[in-house]
Amino acid sequence: MKLLYLLLGLLIVPMVSPAFAQVNVTCPAGQTYDNNTKMCITCWEDGTCSFTDDPFGIMILPFERVFGGLTIVVMWGLLVSILWLRTQNPMLIGVVGIAMTAAYMSFAPAVPANEFDGARVMGGALFALSLGISIYHLVNTRLFQPPQ
DSSP states (O other), rough: OOOHHHHHHHHHHHHOOOTTTTOOOOOOOTEEEETTTEEEEEEHTTTTOOOTOHHHHHHHHHHHHHTOOOOHHHHHHHHHHHEEEHHOOOOHHHHHHHHHHHHHHHSSSSSSSSSHHHHHHHHHHHHHHHHHHHHHHHHHHHSSSSSO
16 A cells, blocks of 8 residues: 555656746746746846836836736825825815826826726816816805905
């Protein structure tokens, strides 16, 4: 019985063991295969990115890997929500949000991710809505203000 288990072990272990398996790994663009960790790594993981050429783009790379094109939306949402909690002014929030998005778009790659296009349309609609509410309140307070 022990001999049977030994034979089965000698036949099965080489087929299952990763040490004997030949695996051809193809990494996505911009990534290299590390033999030590047996993983695809990016330039920001091993510190070989050209940070001086594009500092903003290199700083965004890890977040883009996690959030997949919605990095600016997540950061915009955090900063705008903090600003909203402090001021509760829709016009200020809209102006700051547009300034943040314009700054990102000036440094961002020429072709934004598909997720960002949808978020930009939604942001424009929300800004138009907040602008309409602000104009309504301005007109409403002027109409019902007593004469001076």
